[in-house]
Amino acid sequence: MLEVRRLRLLSEFARRGSIAATASALGYTPSAVSQQLAALERETRVALLDRTARSAELTDAGRRLAERAEQILTLVEEAEAELSAEADAPTGRVVVTAFPTAAVAFAPALARSLGDHPGLTFVLRQTRPSDGIRQVQSGEVDIALVDDWTGKLADQSPAALKFFHLRTDPLVLAVPASHPMSDPQRAVDLQELREEPWMAAPPGEPSRQAVERLLDTVGGARPVPWEFEGLHTILSLVARGIGITAIPALALAAGDRGVAVRDIPGVTLAREVFAVTRAASVRRPSVAVTMRAIYAAAQEVSAARTEPGE
Template sequence: MLEVRRLRLLAEFARRGSIAATAAALGYTPSAVSQQLAALEREARVPLLDRTARSAELTDAGRRLAARAGEILALVESAEAELSAQAGLPAGRIAVTAFPTAAVAFAPALARGLADHPGMTFVLRQTRPGDGIRQVQSGEADIALVDDWTGKLPEQGPAALEFLRLQRDPLLLVVPAGHPMADPARPVDLQALREESWMAAPAGEPSRAAVERLLDTVGGARPVPWEFEGLHTILSLVARGIGITAVPALALAADPGVAVRAIPGCDLAREVYAVVRRASLRRPSVEVTLRALYAAAREPDPGPPRND
């Protein structure tokens, strides 16, 4: 009989490619992972890993079983979700990962929405781009809040995951409160802002690419933004009058004390999704968390930008 816990380790090894990475992801020691995979080999009665002194990789049988392991784990989770749904009450631990601006923006509504469920234990963690989907796949997280500037993420995502659209998050111009462009009676003119000190996230960040696409519309040589790690750091600098920027609306949830303007003719925006394993959708704890996220996404911005 194959043990489900060991199948999970095998599936994770197939994703990570090494015993050390598998151990780090799941909170085990490399020795424990190696021992459990060896026990799974004894249960399967065929070699699942080719081991050398420095590395290990799946055999053909190991790859076939790892592929089946994903199906088996999904069926087990689906069965558990059905049993939980019959019980009716949300209970147990629910783990959500989110990109930083979503973590700040959605945390208050999540805390309010889940306060009436004392049987639940809630964890919200920030994660780097790309990690949220992987963590939901591996079972480290139940829900991931992810952003997508391409419009293609749901079609490219793993079939075992559901991508639930929460909202469209437009790119907005942000200037210091005393800046001339802060006046809502004054039309936004990007050409007039060409020589300003623009600030943006480091190269390679999705929001940086959006700012560069915006600046490309101004014409001439693109201004080179100063680079700072973290949108909240950038907004704090704008609030101090040090420069200007353009950020997605969600980044403004912390009320940074800046002037925000919509950009006429600009359709640059990201889509925000909640990603969840299809097999866990019927779990009451997942359902109530998703309801809280939908409610948060529908809440109006405290200070909506004005179109001119």
């Protein structure tokens, strides 16, 4: 009989493409992964991996079994979810991963809400959206909070994942509280701000691309932004009067008294924020109650924004 644990290793190997990456993702040593996959080959009496001195890849039989393994693992999780749905209260451990601004914005509301469930252990980690989706798919985490600037993320993701829309997060202008544009009675004019010291995330980051698209709307050569890792770092510099920025509104949830926020007329640049989980795990009480808490946290953060320009 095939072991579910070994099938999970094979499925993960099919996604990662190497023994080392599989071991790193699941918390094993490369030697342990190799030994377990070899044991799976002995169980099936079929060569599943084509090994060389430096690498390994799936054989045709290995690819077919990896596809079946995905189906089997989904069925196992659905069975576990049906059994746990009989429980009166959510229990166990739920691991959520989030992009940094969502983690900071949602954490207070989640802590308050999930504190009503003493049998539930809640873990919140920060990671990149692409890593979060991969970790949900592999079973490393239960829920991922991800952002999408393209409008295509949900359509391009595996069918085994379920996306729940939480909010639209628009790009807003953030200036020092002492800046003339902090006056809500004054019209926001991007042309007037072109020569200001702009700050943004490094090239390649979605928020940086949004800033560049914003500056493109005023034509001509756009100013070169100062680059800093982390939206909260950028906001702290805005508060100190060092420069200005355009930033997703969710990044302002932590609050900064030295920053004034203005909507940008005529600009529709925004990202969509989703909670992603495996479709098979939605019925688990622990996941269901956490999803409800996440949705409530997203609405609370949305309602709490009352800065100038709203």
